[in-house]
Amino acid sequence: MGTFKFANVLMETNPRSLAFPTLYYRTNQPLSQDMGTGEWTLQDAGECDFTTYFNALSVRKLLRYTTATAFHLHLELKGAACTVTQTKAYPLSSGPVLNDGVSTKTAGTGEWENVDLVLDVDEDMVLTAFRLKSSGPVSIRNGYYSLNVSEEPRPIELALATTTFKKEPFITKNIALVKQNILNSKEDIAQHFHMHVVDNGSTLDAAALSDDYVKVYPNENVGGAGGFARGMIAAMEQKVSATNVLLMDDDVEVSPESIIRTYNLLRILKPEYQEAFISGAMLSYEEIQDQWEDTGFIDPNVGNCRPAKPIFRVTDLESVINDEVFELPKDIAQRAKQYAAWWYCCIPMSMIKKNGLPLPFFVRYDDVEYGIRSNPKFITMIGLGIWHSNFHIRYNAAVERYQTTRNGMIAQCTTNIAPNLNVMVRQMTKDMYLELKKFNYADASLLLDGFEDFLKGPRYIAQPIAQQRFMDANKNKEKTVSFDELMDQVKALGITDFNPYKLSRQEIDSDLPRDIVSRLFDYTTCNFQRTIFRHQGDGYAVIPNIGWAYPAGKIHNERIIIVVDWYNKKGSVRVKDISKYDTVIKRYKKDMVYYKRHVEHLQKEYAAARKELTSLEFWKNYLNLK
Structure with a gap:
């Protein structure tokens, strides 16, 4: 050849x-x-x-x-x-x-x-x-x-499917890059490429942006899962059906060369890799030289998502080499189930036809469940990927507490992404108590909202309720305010020496040591909110606005916690409220009674519903395409 x-x-x-x-x-x-x-x-x-x-x-x-x-x-x-x-x-x-x-x-x-x-x-x-x-x-x-x-390159029709919701600067820039550097190029891909933009906000000028190779679809807000399902369907039904669909987030920066290389790679894959998922890396939008993830796996011990690799600083050649040769340790690889996130993931159309479309999750776990359900081989390679904002900067309790809880448990029932459902329930319980120790009663309640919606069974998520439930979660999560408003709220509580403008990252992110007695009291009393030792406490602590942070030494036996989001210059004030703690715990115990009585039936019901909920017929009806 x-x-x-x-x-x-x-x-x-x-x-x-x-x-x-x-x-x-x-x-x-x-x-x-x-x-x-x-x-x-x-x-x-x-x-x-x-x-x-x-x-x-x-x-x-x-x-x-x-x-x-x-x-x-x-x-x-x-x-x-x-x-x-x-x-x-x-x-x-x-x-x-x-x-x-x-x-x-x-x-x-x-x-x-x-x-x-x-x-x-x-x-x-x-x-x-x-x-x-x-x-x-x-x-x-x-x-x-x-x-x-050694073999003639095979024909490939590559479709890029991206879902957007009111992120006009990102998506219009990426459309322009695609038109200029791919469709108007002399590369072979130019004649075998389509871009499908699903506009969940219906804010783009579809007529002005669309042409024979780029199509913008005004759409109801059905989240990332619904948007990507719509993109998959469009790729399937384009004039010459796509052989492969590249799913990509909207709020990213991409080098068109990554897409060109992905297309070329597809053309020359060995037969045993032609149904592999090509997983592009997530490079940090804020720390451009850092690669955060290219594939992930479900931690079998806790049921949470984990990056398959450590963070690599890819301006350093040693890190680039390690990135290419790194493999999951054998003990994890044998137990863990891997997936590729949909910020940049190329899926063969044959796998979509074989395994169906996403579950109607709106956001979070749609890509995890799909990757594990499909059980493909994964291909990663330097030079393939996008720049995406770091997760700690984008932290949203509506996603991390409500969506992750509900969708992770559903995915376990449909696809067995973790060792068992109890692993995920234990992690939900641990997260709930973590929020309660930090007096975040609103986000602890969000976890239970997600758990209770899971308990309603598959008929509930089959309804067009996903957007409203996500809006409800955003409404009910803890609210942050500007630094000026934050200072006013803190002063109203009698604290006069707090000024967020004078804080350093070290003061926000650091913790204090705890002795064994303090650890024991924190564990048994949930920061002095239960048992005979419950009391209001005194003083205040300043902690970061990240749900998984646990500065236990700082918050031990305090009455007030001031939460600071240094990146967005916002914050919130939490005051220990034992009555709110009791309300959350009472609700949790009631939910757990229901769960234990119905868990076997729920698992069977979700498993039986997966085929319908991921079918082309279901999604066309859900998206009003019929």
Whole structure:
């Protein structure tokens, strides 16, 4: 077979790449772009190394997943004489290894010169790339990697499905990027790509944004699950049905090259990987160089979602290498069930037809349940992914307490995502007591709202109630106010020495040590709200506005807790209220009695309903498409 173009050498000019150029290259001379021609120029004699997250070629994974048999580099250079040398990276490499045996020199004639290298690859390598060493200014254009493949690339029709709700700046920017860099490009993908935008807020100008390849669908607010179901249906029913659907969040930044590489990867997968899910990484929108997750798993001990990998700082080559070779420890991998989140997840249409559409969850656990239900192989690779806001910045109790509780338990009943349902009920109980220890009676009640809606059975979520229940959860969650209002509320309680504007992150996030006696009292009395030791306490503590935070030493035996959201400059005040504590506990005990009496029936009922709730017929009726 001939050569197959796989990935462009990626060089961008945007705030992200200007702030963190080592995502793309490392150089000891300024590198700039001519905006008219698109050419890049190394300004003087120096070196530029491309063994980076976006420009190294993941040869180990390409040999594993695809029909690739050999690897090539193509560049076009003009200017001073320079040397282009292959670089290699191995599992324990701390930096690029130069391969002087694969190197070439340009004459420096001042005319464009082609550079073509056949890259030397061995079975131990993780990455390969190249280093350019110039004797003076040199311009670069049209760089790309190509592969020899053992089989003819298969035809692919890729559909991008994204769901949006009043996030116009993000989605219109991503539509423009797709049109400019994919649909108007000379890449093969340009003729085999559609973008389906499901507008749950009905705020976009659908007529102005839509064309033959981009379609905007005004839609009822059916959440991410409903929006992605609508996108899957649109991809299924487009003029030439999609072979693969790429699901992507709306509030993200994407490099179009990631989509191009995903398409190219799909074309050359080995038969045993053609039904794999390609899972793109979540890079931090705020800390651009940090990768937070590319796949996740359900912790078998507590039933919670966990990233499969640690956080990697991908401007560092050692982290990039570790990212590519990292695997779940065997003891976890044997027990845990993996999934790919839908901020960037490419699913074969054959798997959608085989496994159905999402459950009508609105938001949260739709991707988890679907990934575990489908039980695919997963493919991850450097250079594939998006930038997404960190979870602690986006914390919303309506999602984390109501949606997660309800949907996680439903997913357990339909798909057995955790060892058993009691694991998830125990975690819900633990979370409830965590909120009560912090005097957050509103969000403790949200957990019970989710639990009680789960107890209503599958006929309840089959109704179009998802949006209203999410709105109710947002209405009922703890409210935060501006720093100015927060100070007024605190002063009304007689506290005069609190000023959030003078706080440091350390003061907000830190904790105090506890001795064994304090630990015992906290455990037995829920921070002095039960048993004969219950009392109002005195003093106040300042803690962060994150539900899973537990600064136990700080809040021990306090009366008032001031919660600070430093990122959004908001906060709330909680005052210990033993009567509210009693109300929550009484409700919880009543719910648990009902749960124990009906749990076996509920599990059977949800399991039996899954096929209907994920069917095309159900979703077309739910979305009013008939």
